[in-house]
Amino acid sequence: MADKIFDRLIEDHDKHRQLLKQIAETHGDSEDRRALLETLTKELKAHAAAEEMALYSTTLRKPPTNDETRHSVAEHHEIEEMLNDLAATDMSSxxxxxxxxxxxxxxxxxxxxxxxxxxxxxxxxxxxxxxxHMRKIFDEHKAEECEEAEVTPVAMADAKE
Incomplete structure (x- = not known):
């Protein structure tokens, strides 16, 4: 496998950047905006879960990388909450x-x-x-996670309760 885990993760990141750009070009409560948000949400949730299984489960076992790993995992959680809040908000507002x-x-x-x-x-x-090995694990889990990922509208205020 010529490109290992980091190249594969960056490939996803580039796809995510493109989705963000496409969503930014939409307006109001449109079918395009809804479809792109659903795609982005599933992609980001699946990517984060697979990244945690493939990469971060290993880097957590290497003390010099613990802080960076924990930081990234915490950001995954924060981003998921932001996605859920966005899905719970009126798209035309x-x-x-x-x-x-x-x-x-x-x-x-x-x-x-x-x-x-x-x-x-x-x-x-x-x-x-x-x-x-991480690349193989990532690819396997990403496909599974994409099938299971859902848009879950939960407003930030409700998530904190």
Whole structure:
């Protein structure tokens, strides 16, 4: 497998960047916006779950990478809450657009941080065999997670209760 885990994760990140851009070009409560949000939500939830199983389960067992790993996993949870809140908001409202912009900024920051800081650091502690195995695990779990991922509208205020 020529491209290992980090190349595969970045491939997904690029797809996510494109989905965010496409959603930003939609308006109001439209079929396009609904379909793109559903695709983005399923993609992000499946990606995060598979990434945690394939990569972060290993980096948590390597003390020098614990802080970065925990940070990324916490961000996954935060982003999922933001997705749920966005799905619970009226798509034709200005609040929806403000929440989408915040989510897009937060997620872009997250993946930039992973690509520029975390992945290079993690690479120092993983063998090529580790990376190839992680790629295999990621691909298997991503497909499964995509089938199971759902849009779950839960407003932030309700999630905190």
């Amino acid at each position: 200005s609040a929806w657009l403000a929440k989408f912009d915040k989510l897009a900024h937060r997620y872009t920051h997250h993946i930039d941080e992973e690509e520029e800081e975390h992945f290079p650091d993690f690479g120092n502690y993983l063998t090529e065999a580790d990376k190839a």
